[in-house]
Amino acid sequence: xxxxxxxxxxxxxxxxxxxxxxxxxxxxxxxxxxxxxxxxxxxxxxxxxxxxxxxxxxxxxxxxxxxxxxxxxxxxxxxxxxxxxxxxxxxxxxxxxxxxxxxxxxxxxxxxxxxxxxxxxxxxxxxxxxxxxxxxxxxxxxxxxxxxxxxxxxxxxxxxxxxxxxxxxxxxxxxxxxxxxxxxxxxxxxxxxxxxxxxxxxxxxxxxxxxxxxxxxxxxxxxxxxxxxxxxxxxxxxxxxxxxxxxxxxxxxxxxxxxxxxxxxxxxxxxxxxxxxxxxxxxxxxxxxxxxxxxxxxxxxxxxxxxxxxxxxxxxxxxxxxxxxxxxxxxxxxxxxxxxxxxxxxxxxxxxxxxxxxxxxxxxxxxxxxxxxxxxxxxxxxxxxxxxxxxxxxxxxxxxxxxxxxxxxxxxxxxxxxxxxxxxxxxxxxxxxxxxxxxxxxxxxxxxxxxxxxxxxxxxxxxxxxxxxxxxxxxxxxxxxxxxxxxxxxxxxxxxxxxxxxxxxxxxxxxxxxxxxxxxxxxxxxxxxxxxxxxxxxxxxxxxxxxxxxxxxxxxxxxxxxxxxxxxxxxxxxxxxxxxxxxxxxxxxxxxxxxxxxxxxxxxxxxxxxxxxxxxxxxxxxxxxxxxxxxxxxxxxxxxxxxxxxxxxxxxxxxxxxxxxxxxxxxxxxxxxxxxxxxxxxxxxxxxxxxxxxxxxxxxxxxxxxxxxxxxxxxxxxxxxxxxxxxxxxxxxxxxxxxxxxxxxxxxxxxxxxxxx
Ligand code: PEP
Ligand code: MG
Numbered sequence: 001x002x003x004x005x006x007x008x009x010x011x012x013x014x015x016x017x018x019x020x021x022x023x024x025x026x027x028x029x030x031x032x033x034x035x036x037x038x039x040x041x042x043x044x045x046x047x048x049x050x051x052x053x054x055x056x057x058x059x060x061x062x063x064x065x066x067x068x069x070x071x072x073x074x075x076x077x078x079x080x081x082x083x084x085x086x087x088x089x090x091x092x093x094x095x096x097x098x099x100x101x102x103x104x105x106x107x108x109x110x111x112x113x114x115x116x117x118x119x120x121x122x123x124x125x126x127x128x129x130x131x132x133x134x135x136x137x138x139x140x141x142x143x144x145x146x147x148x149x150x151x152x153x154x155x156x157x158x159x160x161x162x163x164x165x166x167x168x169x170x171x172x173x174x175x176x177x178x179x180x181x182x183x184x185x186x187x188x189x190x191x192x193x194x195x196x197x198x199x200x201x202x203x204x205x206x207x208x209x210x211x212x213x214x215x216x217x218x219x220x221x222x223x224x225x226x227x228x229x230x231x232x233x234x235x236x237x238x239x240x241x242x243x244x245x246x247x248x249x250x251x252x253x254x255x256x257x258x259x260x261x262x263x264x265x266x267x268x269x270x271x272x273x274x275x276x277x278x279x280x281x282x283x284x285x286x287x288x289x290x291x292x293x294x295x296x297x298x299x300x301x302x303x304x305x306x307x308x309x310x311x312x313x314x315x316x317x318x319x320x321x322x323x324x325x326x327x328x329x330x331x332x333x334x335x336x337x338x339x340x341x342x343x344x345x346x347x348x349x350x351x352x353x354x355x356x357x358x359x360x361x362x363x364x365x366x367x368x369x370x371x372x373x374x375x376x377x378x379x380x381x382x383x384x385x386x387x388x389x390x391x392x393x394x395x396x397x398x399x400x401x402x403x404x405x406x407x408x409x410x411x412x413x414x415x416x417x418x419x420x421x422x423x424x425x426x427x428x429x430x431x432x433x434x435x436x437x438x439x440x441x442x443x444x445x446x447x448x449x450x451x452x453x454x455x456x457x458x459x460x461x462x463x464x465x466x467x468x469x470x471x472x473x474x475x476x477x478x479x480x481x482x483x484x485x486x487x488x489x490x491x492x493x494x495x496x497x498x499x500x501x502x503x504x505x506x507x508x509x510x511x512x513x514x515x516x517x518x519x520x521x522x523x524x525x526x527x528x529x530x531x532x533x534x535x536x537x538x539x540x541x542x543x544x545x546x547x548x549x550x551x552x553x554x555x556x557x558x559x560x561x562x563x564x565x566x567x568x569x570x571x572x573x574x575x576x577x578x579x580x581x582x583x584x585x586x587x588x589x590x591x592x593x594x595x596x597x598x599x600x601x602x603x604x605x606x607x608x609x610x611x612x613x614x615x616x617x618x619x620x621x622x623x624x625x626x627x628x629x630x631x632x633x634x635x636x637x638x639x640x641x642x643x644x645x646x647x648x649x650x651x652x653x654x655x656x657x658x659x660x661x662x663x664x665x666x667x668x669x670x671x672x673x674x675x676x677x678x679x680x681x682x683x684x685x686x687x688x689x690x691x692x693x694x695x696x697x698x699x700x701x702x703x704x705x706x707x708x709x710x711x712x713x714x715x716x717x718x719x720x721x722x723x724x725x726x727x728x729x730x731x732x733x734x735x736x737x738x739x740x741x742x743x744x745x746x747x748x749x750x751x752x753x754x755x756x757x
Contacts, residue, residue, distance in 0.1 A: 001142060004032050009149045015206070022054035029127065029146065030056045033139055037107055037128040041068065041075050042154070043121055050075050050124060052102070057128060059103040066099050073097035078112035079121045086111045086140055088132045108132040113143045117151040118179075125150075152380055178379055180354070181646040182399035183365035186374030187417050187755055188352025189394075189410060190329035192387040195341045199314035201284060206277040207386055212269055219265055219275040222315035223256050229311060230256075252308055261308075276316050276385070283309030317385075324388065331392045333384055337364040339452045339473060342371065352394035354401060356382060360649060361629045361640040361679060362513055367451050369679065370701035376401050378643020397754050416755040423751050427706040435464075435709045439716040443691060445709055446502075446699035448677055449494070452477070465501030467625065467699020468563070468677035469494055471546065472514050480518055481542060487549035495557045502561055504602070504625065504677075504699075505550055507543065507576075508536050509565035513641045527639055532566025537575055547583040551599060555591065560599040563625060568607040570616050577601060577620065605663055606630035606678075614666040621672065625699070626663055628678025628686075632656050651680045652736040657689060657727055664694045675699055684711050684752045685740035692717070692724035707752055714747060 008028045015021035022040050030038040037057020041050040044067075052058070052066040068075045077095040078085050090096055090110035107128035115123045125147055127135065135143075156178065209215060234249040255261055261282065268278035283305060290302035329351045334341055337355040353368045353375035360377065368375035374396030393402035393413050402409065435443045446467030474482050474490055495503050510516055511531025523529040536543040547562065554560035564576050580601060588596040605611065606627030617624070628651055633640040635656055638649040650656075660676075667674040675697030680686035682700030687708045690698060700708060723743045727736045744750045 001032075001138075004028075005142065005146055005149070008032070008146065009153065012150060013153045019054065023056075025150075026054045026056040029125070029143070033127060033142065035127050035129045035139075037104075037126075039126050039128075040123060041066075041126070042123040043070075043079065050079060053123075055102075057107075059101060062099070062101045062103075066102055068097075068099070073099070074110060074112060075124050075126060078114050078124045078126070082114050082116060082121060084111065084113045084140060084144060086135050088134050090128070104128065106130050109135060111135040111140060111143060113140075113147045115147045115151050115154060117155040122151060122154050155380075156382055176403040178382070178401045178403065180376035180399045180401055181360050181378040181643050182396055183353065183355065183358070183360060183362075183375035183377040184368035184371075184373060184396045185753070186352075186372070186396045186420065187393065187413055188331060188374040188396070189413055189417065190331040190351035190392060191327035192333050192354075192390045192392050193324075193327055193330040193345070194384055194388050195332055195334040195337075195344070199310050199317055201280045201309065201313065204276055204280045204313070204383075204385055206280065207274050208272040208277075209274040210272075212272070215269045215273075215275040215278070216266055218316060218319065219269065219279065219312075220262070221319060222275070222312050223262070225315040225319075226308075226311045227253060227256055229315075248304065251304070255305075255308060256312075261312075276313065279309060279313060279316065327389070331394060333387055335384070337368070337375075339367060340477060342367060342373075343452065347371070352392070352396070354379065354392075354394060356380070356384065357641075357643075358513075359639075359641055359643045359646040361633070363451075366629075366679060366701075369682070370448070370451050370703055372703035378646060380643070395755065413755075419751070419756050424706075427710045430710055430713065431706045433709070433713065435712045437691075437712055437715050437717055439718070441691075441717050442696070443712050444675075444697040445705055445712075446504075446675065446677075446697060447705065448682075448699050448701045450506075451701075463705055464697075465498050465559075466494070466503040467675050467697065469503060469505045471506060471508055472510055475508060475510065475516055476514065478518075481516075481545075484545045484549045484552075487546060488552045491550050491553035491560075492557075495553055495559055498559065499557060501559060503559050504561040504563050504623075504675075506563045506565050506604070507533065507546055511535055511566075527633065527641070533564050533572050533576060534566060537572060537579075540579055543576075543579055544583050547580050548587055551584055551587045551596065552591075554599060555587075555594045555596055558597045561623065562599045562601050563623075564601075564603045565627070566607060566630070567603045568609050570613055570620075573603060573617065573620055604630075604677075605674075606634070608635050608659065611659055611663055611666070614663070614670055614672070617672065618670050623673045623675070624667060626660065626674065626676040626678060628656070628660065628676060628680040631659065631678065632680075635659055650733045651678070651683075651686065652727075652733050652740070654728070654730050654732065654736060657736065660690065660695075661693045661728065668694060673697075682708060684708065684749060685737075685744065687711060688715065688720050688740070688743070689724050689727060691715075692720035711749055711752065714749065719743075 008025060012021045012025050015024065026038040026040060039055035039058055040053050042053045043050050048070045049067040052063055055063060070076050070079060074085065074090055074093060074095050087093055087110050089108045107130055109129040109132060110126065112124050112126040114121050115125060125143060127143060230249050230252050264282040265278045268281050269275060273281065286305050287302045290305060291299055293299050326345065326349060328349060330345055330349045331352040331354060332341060332345060332350060333354045336357040337353055350373055353373050355364045355377045356379055358364045358377045362377065365375055365377055374394045376394055376396060376399050379401065391404055393405050435445045444464040446465050447463045448468045449466050450470035450473055452473035474487065491505065509532040511521060511529060512527045515521065521530055550560055550562060562580060567573060584598055600622035602621050602623035602625060604627040605624050608631065629640060632649060632651045636648060636653060638645050640649055664674060676690055676695050677699035681690060681698040682704030684707060687698055688711065691712065698708065723739060726739050730736045744753055
């Protein structure tokens with residue numbers, strides 16, 4: 001049954017035309033369950049109706065014609081109750097409503113199961129039978145499992161259908177909106193540019209084209225490249241592998257011959273499929289056939305076929321990349337957006353960012369915010385490759401992605417973009433002024449840097465130093481750990497840029513969602529695992545080299561502050577201080593000609609345990625800085641990188657706010673200077689609350705500095721304290737957000753947290 005289920009879902013997933021997919025689905029389900037009728041209804045939230053989209057058993061003429069109100073009939077009832085309804089006689093049920101056009105009088109047994117994606121009912125799948133009976137446990141389990149698996153496929157089914165259409169037809173189809181996770185605020189309008197697509201058939205959705213001969217040429221070009229690749233590989237391995245193992249390359253070469261793979265692919269291309277789709281169809285069919293064999297040896301050969309297919313696919317994709325032009329207004333799409341992808345696109349062309357993986361506080365989102373580029377994150381099951389060149393609107397405030405929007409919608413969004421530009425200009429005019437409230441309270445506004453975006457220093461005109469310099473970037477772009485000298489040169493450049501101001505350099509914080517290509521860490525729970533100070537204390541050779549580079553770079557400048565990430569216990573602080581002292585004495589002894597100063601040492605408060613150990617840090621550290629990104633993640637037990645739980649990740653959660661207040665009160669009593677460098681400090685509402693709590697050093701990305709300074713300059717401490725009081729008393733995030741929004745509207749600051757002025 002499981003195999004049957006999997007193949008039904010896979011078929012729906014692969015079929016680009018939604019109507020065909022649903023038609024196949026109802027037939028297969030009816031067959032598999034040996035019943036007499038299966039139908040699928042999909043929800044239309046604009047009209048609040050469930051529409052019959054496919055049936056095998058009801059009158060085919062009623063497809064698309066039967067509209068059932070959300071609160072009508074048994075189908076509406078299933079949607080309303082959000083649970084299966086399994087009854088022996090539909091017609092005697094009090095919620096039964098007759099729709100004469102479907103001709104269902106003959107059926108009695110009824111099993112309706114809702115199809116739900118992210119708490120939203122997408123539709124209902126119903127099976128019916130003449131005989132009056134309750135569907136048994138296994139039958140119900142089958143339909144429930146099917147509905148759960150179909151949900152994510154159907155969530156984007158309309159989008160897939162839209163992407164099949166020619167430009168003229170798209171207009172009639174209407175805009176497709178996809179709900180994602182807001183990653184970076186702002187509105188962007190542009191054209192999709194898909195970066196480094198992964199050579200994986202799962203990310204390929206079938207697409208029809210009209211240039212059949214060109215597609216065949218493309219396929220054979222990729223075959224020639226793959227043949228050469230195998231030849232080179234075989235030559236390289238000739239001394240290392242026995243002859244029989246090398247034989248696999250001959251088998252691959254034969255399979256690539258036009259008489260085998262070529263014939264089948266050509267046949268599919270002539271049916272209208274593009275080369276990539278044709279290859280997918282052929283390879284998946286072959287893999288399916290091999291996997292179904294009884295002979296184990298032959299079954300295992302399916303792995304070779306997949307491998308072969310992926311290699312040809314990767315050449316097809318690479319050739320496509322080298323042919324494609326970067327749009328003037330590019331919206332970057334990628335499985336997982338990386339710093340180097342962002343760096344590849346000139347800033348003037350990069351309008352927006354869409355990352356399939358990740359969530360609101362993943363490092364990709366933090367990078368986009370630092371660059372001031374609107375971004376959305378966490379779209380599952382989107383046919384990335386098919387989006388290439390499509391017109392796109394990214395709404396980074398609400399997290400919506402609009403695909404192929406019509407002109408009137410684009411015009412509306414363009415008006416919002418223009419208003420935002422105006423506001424930005426106004427903010428920048430005040431950027432040189434100090435961060436002081438109307439009633440004269442000063443706030444130090446510092447810069448978060450180190451994400452590798454070259455203009456992070458250029459853009460930030462007036463600030464009070466660097467509150468967080470993330471050192472991971474250099475480690476991430478290299479093929480090996482960077483040398484001490486390499487690190488020293490970079491750190492000296494950074495320290496020199498802020499010569500007379502404090503610069504807080506954080507020691508290496510890899511692990512979690514930041515991986516090094518040459519030091520892979522495979523863990524079940526990376527955010528709870530080997531990360532930050534835990535990893536570097538286990539590898540003192542890496543830690544010491546970095547500290548030596550920092551201390552060396554600080555000679556003659558003396559503005560270095562060293563900060564330790566991910567600290568969860570006092571022992572870690574003691575051990576780190578011991579190593580920092582060791583490095584300090586080494587450098588001092590090695591360079592007697594210079595006066596080497598000891599750096600100030602601090603920790604990040606981002607693991608909740610440290611809130612309860614603040615007293616124990618007195619006399620050990622010189623400062624601390626709150627990492628609200630991780631503090632939120634660890635306090636709420638919500639992975640900051642997981643889009644599924646993104647609605648739970650909220651730094652306006654009352655527990656987070658109360659923890660932040662406790663931290664500043666405790667560190668104040670202990671006289672430990674404390675700043676905050678998480679994203680909350682760069683959020684206008686967050687900055688107001690933090691200021692009211694007593695934080696006087698806020699560190700944020702270059703892009704938020706002008707905004708936050710502007711906010712601070714409009715306010716008095718007393719009014720911020722009143723807002724804070726109501727937020728600290730709130731028992732949920734929504735109440736906090738509502739209070740902040742009302743405050744921002746009343747102060748004329750709402751343009752900073754939503755589209756428009
Ligand atoms: C934080 O956790 O708040 C922080 C500033 O560090 P990062 O986002 O790099 O983990
Ligand atoms: Mg952190």
